[in-house]
Amino acid sequence: MVGDELMRIHGLFSSRRSNGDPISRAMNRLIRDPGVEFIRDRPERSPVGRMPSIKRLVLDVLKPREVSLSDLSMKLCEIEGVDRVNIVVTEVDAKTETLKATLVGEAVPYELVCKLFQDNGCAVRSVDEIEVGRSEER
Amino acid sequence: MAQGFLTMLREYIRLTEADEILRRYFLINSFDGAMATLGVMSGLRISGSSDMWTVLITCINSSVAMGISGFAGTFLVEKAERERELTDMERELFMDLDDSILGKASRAVTVLSAIIDSLSPLISSMIILLPYMTAPLLGFPAELCFPVSFILAAVLLFILGYYLGKISNRGKIMQYALITTSAGLLVGLMSILWSGMS
Numbered sequence: 639m640v641g642d643e644l645m646r647i648h649g650l651f652s653s654r655r656s657n658g659d660p661i662s663r664a665m666n667r668l669i670r671d672p673g674v675e676f677i678r679d680r681p682e683r684s685p686v687g688r689m690p691s692i693k694r695l696v697l698d699v700l701k702p703r704e705v706s707l708s709d710l711s712m713k714l715c716e717i718e719g720v721d722r723v724n725i726v727v728t729e730v731d732a733k734t735e736t737l738k739a740t741l742v743g744e745a746v747p748y749e750l751v752c753k754l755f756q757d758n759g760c761a762v763r764s765v766d767e768i769e770v771g772r773s774e775e776r
Numbered sequence: 777m778a779q780g781f782l783t784m785l786r787e788y789i790r791l792t793e794a795d796e797i798l799r800r801y802f803l804i805n806s807f808d809g810a811m812a813t814l815g816v817m818s819g820l821r822i823s824g825s826s827d828m829w830t831v832l833i834t835c836i837n838s839s840v841a842m843g844i845s846g847f848a849g850t851f852l853v854e855k856a857e858r859e860r861e862l863t864d865m866e867r868e869l870f871m872d873l874d875d876s877i878l879g880k881a882s883r884a885v886t887v888l889s890a891i892i893d894s895l896s897p898l899i900s901s902m903i904i905l906l907p908y909m910t911a912p913l914l915g916f917p918a919e920l921c922f923p924v925s926f927i928l929a930a931v932l933l934f935i936l937g938y939y940l941g942k943i944s945n946r947g948k949i950m951q952y953a954l955i956t957t958s959a960g961l962l963v964g965l966m967s968i969l970w971s972g973m974s
Binding site for chain 2: 700705733734760
């Protein structure tokens with residue numbers, strides 16, 4: 639496969655520079671093999687599979703006052719991929735409270751978080767901050 | 777499973793802040809049931825229909841009627857009130873709350889209120905009618921049924937008043953208990969007066 643060949647040539651190239659012309663040989667092989675195969679091959683040959691995921695999410699949420707803040711934060715922290723939850727009440731109205739909810743984790747599942755807020759009668763108004771990073775493939 | 781159901785119900789009651797209204801329904805209707813049973817029982821005694829089965833069937837029938845009326849009335853009233861509250865909240869949040877925990881809590885508490893409203897008069901009526909129900913089984917004289925039931929009704933009313941006094945949290949427990957018991961005794965006094973007139 640093209641990936642294997644390239645790795646082997648890369649090794650030859652770095653350790654034994656004087657032995658032949660590895661670059662031209664690699665180029666010849668690449669020309670002979672279709673590039674599509676190389677592209678298809680690439681993720682499998684990657685030494686570590688790294689997928690992007692949400693590491694930190696800050697949401698602006700409107701919550702009915704009846705819904706307990708501690709219960710809500712506990713439920714959020716029970717979601718797989720969420721390690722820490724921080725909720726700050728930024729505004730208090732007669733019937734509602736505005737929250738700034740910060741969720742930190744290895745892979746914060748945005749859809750699940752929004753669904754949980756909705757199930758608990760809260761409206762997610764906006765995503766105020768988001769931090770995405772690559773992490774180990776699970 | 778039952779534990780989970782109770783936890784969920786408690787959560788719904790807390791969310792809708794329904795504990796106060798449920799307690800109110802229970803107390804008002806227990807009091808109503810006790811007074812109505814006492815009234816029917818006394819009325820039958822004055823009219824001379826002291827047959828145990830007649831008393832039992834008439835009193836149970838009246839408390840069942842009160843229960844059905846309570847269920848239908850409370851269900852509709854609570855449904856309307858809770859739906860209005862939910863709609864107000866939906867307007868505040870700009871979202872549909874039917875499938876949220878608030879919507880579920882609202883529906884559950886509506887049914888729970890109706891059940892409590894319908895069962896409470898039936899329960900207090902059954903307590904008062906215990907002598908009538910157990911007399912044939914235990915074999916004690918039918919003449920004793922009315923006085924024993926009357927005492928039971930007075931005790932029940934006293935307990936309800938005592939509980940009300942405790943809720944008020946103002947140290948007026950005996951005052952409440954005496955008022956509720958006096959209401960029951962007034963029904964008894966009226967029956968004596970009626971029997972004297974007839």
